[in-house]
Structure formats: structure tokens, C-alpha cells
Amino acid sequence: MELSKKALGIKPSSTISITAKATQLKAEGKDVLSFSVGEPDFDTPEHIIAAGIEAMKNGETRYTASSGTPELRKAVCKKLLEDNGLVYEPSQIIISNGAKHSLANILLAIINDGDEVIIPAPYWLSYSAMVEIAGGKPVLIYTKKENNFMPTRDELESVYSPKTKAIILTSPSNPTGMIAEEKDLKTVADFAVEKDIFVISDEIYEKLIYNPNKKHISIASFGKDIYDRSIVVNGVSKSYAMTGWRVGYAACPQAVAKVIDSIQSHMTSNPNSIAQKATVAALLGSQDCVEQMRKEFALRCDYIFEREESIPYISALKPEGAFYLFIDVKETYGKKYNGEEIKSASDFARLLLDHKLVAIVPCEDFGMPDYIRLSYACSMEQIKKGMDRLEAFVNELQ
Numbered sequence: 001m002e003l004s005k006k007a008l009g010i011k012p013s014s015t016i017s018i019t020a021k022a023t024q025l026k027a028e029g030k031d032v033l034s035f036s037v038g039e040p041d042f043d044t045p046e047h048i049i050a051a052g053i054e055a056m057k058n059g060e061t062r063y064t065a066s067s068g069t070p071e072l073r074k075a076v077c078k079k080l081l082e083d084n085g086l087v088y089e090p091s092q093i094i095i096s097n098g099a100k101h102s103l104a105n106i107l108l109a110i111i112n113d114g115d116e117v118i119i120p121a122p123y124w125l126s127y128s129a130m131v132e133i134a135g136g137k138p139v140l141i142y143t144k145k146e147n148n149f150m151p152t153r154d155e156l157e158s159v160y161s162p163k164t165k166a167i168i169l170t171s172p173s174n175p176t177g178m179i180a181e182e183k184d185l186k187t188v189a190d191f192a193v194e195k196d197i198f199v200i201s202d203e204i205y206e207k208l209i210y211n212p213n214k215k216h217i218s219i220a221s222f223g224k225d226i227y228d229r230s231i232v233v234n235g236v237s238k239s240y241a242m243t244g245w246r247v248g249y250a251a252c253p254q255a256v257a258k259v260i261d262s263i264q265s266h267m268t269s270n271p272n273s274i275a276q277k278a279t280v281a282a283l284l285g286s287q288d289c290v291e292q293m294r295k296e297f298a299l300r301c302d303y304i305f306e307r308e309e310s311i312p313y314i315s316a317l318k319p320e321g322a323f324y325l326f327i328d329v330k331e332t333y334g335k336k337y338n339g340e341e342i343k344s345a346s347d348f349a350r351l352l353l354d355h356k357l358v359a360i361v362p363c364e365d366f367g368m369p370d371y372i373r374l375s376y377a378c379s380m381e382q383i384k385k386g387m388d389r390l391e392a393f394v395n396e397l398q
């Protein structure tokens, strides 16, 4: 029987496949070090777990409003006001099963068949798949390292068409680790207002910033014109080590929130009631845990970057936030490991896994085929061992 052509056209996530391969090798008893997954290695902080347990004991185990509990939607409004200077009503907030689900809902809510969505590359690989699932067409801008991987006005103009519906931004960025500067965000905001398109602003790594000279700015905070066209996405997975709880949210113009609510009410209903209660504790409780984790990530960031800098043929920009090191491996092309030639970042990644048991992500699916991505959301001990192996691998290239 024929399956959906649209669905068959969607490739599975390469980060998830590499992680699965690494897990399988581990299960076979191999000493694999995985740098592929974007998941903090910390446990969810105690007070958040306690709130979840309390919720279960108190019988908060039933359906909630499909768009989330009033308590959590209010807590999100408080967070957006205090951290980002954004004024939202709870009716503009939709709580979903992770930021990924929020993004999928948003795209389903705004895209008509054939609408185009601008995605500055490199980008988080699920954006383009989600746009396609929603019936839209991803339109990539290949941004430049010297522009901090942000699109220029000329680049934006060059991909604009009357079908352009939205642009997706991520800062701090997965995979580059860069933080968008105010002037670059303003360029995008002016463009979006002039062309009357949506900006979907993925701010999931907001709290993980290591460059003391940079701060997170939400594009929606630049005034009413851009606020009215912005949809801010955030969640608790990365900042609070809550990846498994599956809570994310979107802050939207009223009309968009209403449509997302309708979609979600039919597709999944509410996100987990217990996780919602735990998220209230995360957002309203002490933020010391976030700072502790951020400090630890900052140490790892310094270490991994320093090690990378001392390895020949590969180069990276120092990450400013998130927990990824984005490495250009083009200079290794043409070299051989064990007689096998490296022709792409995928070859580099495969040989590194096969011969040194280090799993990393080649960034073809992130729109930058000459790069690899290493997640340093793992212990310092693992990072040290992994960088020793990466160094040995590169030094053994012929």
C-alpha cells in the first residue's frame, strides 16, 4: 500500500541516527564516546523533581486545558516580562510537548501549501523537515562565518518572494554556538516588518551564555511592529536539564495562539500535567541551579575550544552560548585514514567513529556540509578523553 509521499520525503534526524549507532556500539561493549546529542548530562534539579512528585500526590494527574494550565501560562508571562521585557497575556501562551512541538504547531498554524520559510544556514536540522511537513518550502540562506552566521539585508532580499511567510532565527545557535548581535537582529526585524512576515525566534538556549560581552536579546522586544509579527519559542529542556519532561512554549500574537490551541486540542491535547507543574517550579523557583549548570558548561566550553585550537587542519569559532563546538574540517579533505580518503565531513565523522569510537555529527543536514558539531553537554572526563582521541585521529591522517 502506498504511504504518504510527503512523509516518505522526510529523512529521519541524523543526530538521532548517529546517537542510535553510538548506543548500539556501546551495547556491544565498545567504549564509545558520544558527542552527538544535545542533552545536558545533569540531573533535573531536586526542587523541580519534588514539585513533580507533589503534583502526582495531589492528584494533578488529569487532563489540563489543552494549551496548558493557567498557572503555567501565567508563570511563562512572568518569565518573559522579567527576562526579556516582553508583555504577554496568558491567552497568548501555548504550552506544548517540548519546544520542538511548539515549533511544529507554529508552522502548521501559519503555513499554506507552497509558502516559503527562510532558514539561515547553518540551522537546527528539524526546522526544514518541519516546514516541509507543514506543506511549506524551506528557503536557505548560507550565512557567512565573518557575519557571525547571521543573514545580511542583501542576503534576505535575495531569497525573498511574495510567497515568503516567515523566517526562523535561533540565538544562541545550534549548531554554531553564536549569539546574535542587536544590529543583526534589527536587520532581520526591519526586513520582517517591511515585508510583513513572521519571525519565529527559537530562544531555547537563552540561559546558556558564556561570552561575558554578549547578552541574549529577544527580537520581539524591538517594538510593537516586530512584536506583532514575532512568535517566541522557549522551553525548559536545556536550561533546567529537563529534556525528558517535554515542556516547551510559544508566545504568539493572539490570532496565532488561537489557531495553535485548536490544532493542539485535536492532535495531542495538553502536555503532561505533572511536567507542567514541575515547570512552574522551574520558572518561579530559585535560578541558582541554572547558573551552576551554566558555569560548568562555560568551563567545558573553554577547555574543548582550547583543545580544538591546538589540533591541526580543523578550526572553530569560540562558542558564545548553547553547548556545541562547530568545527570546519575542510582542510582534512584529500587526506587518508587507514587508506580511506576523507572527501566530506560525513567521511570524517564515519572514520572517527569506526576507528576511534567517537560519535560526532556531520553538519550536512544543518546546511553546512564542511562542518562537524560536537556537543559538550557531557562530563569533563569524557571531553578530555574524546579530544585526546580526536587529536590522535587527526595526527594519524596521511
Ligand SMILES: Cc1ncc(COP(=O)(O)O)c(C=O)c1O
Pocket (backbone or CB within 6 Å): 038, 097, 098, 099, 100, 101, 124, 170, 174, 202, 204, 235, 236, 237, 243, 247, 248
Ligand atoms: C535549536 C533547538 N530548538 C529546539 C529544540 C527542542 O527542544 P525540546 O527538547 O524542548 O523539544 C532543540 C533541541 O535540540 C534545539 O537544539
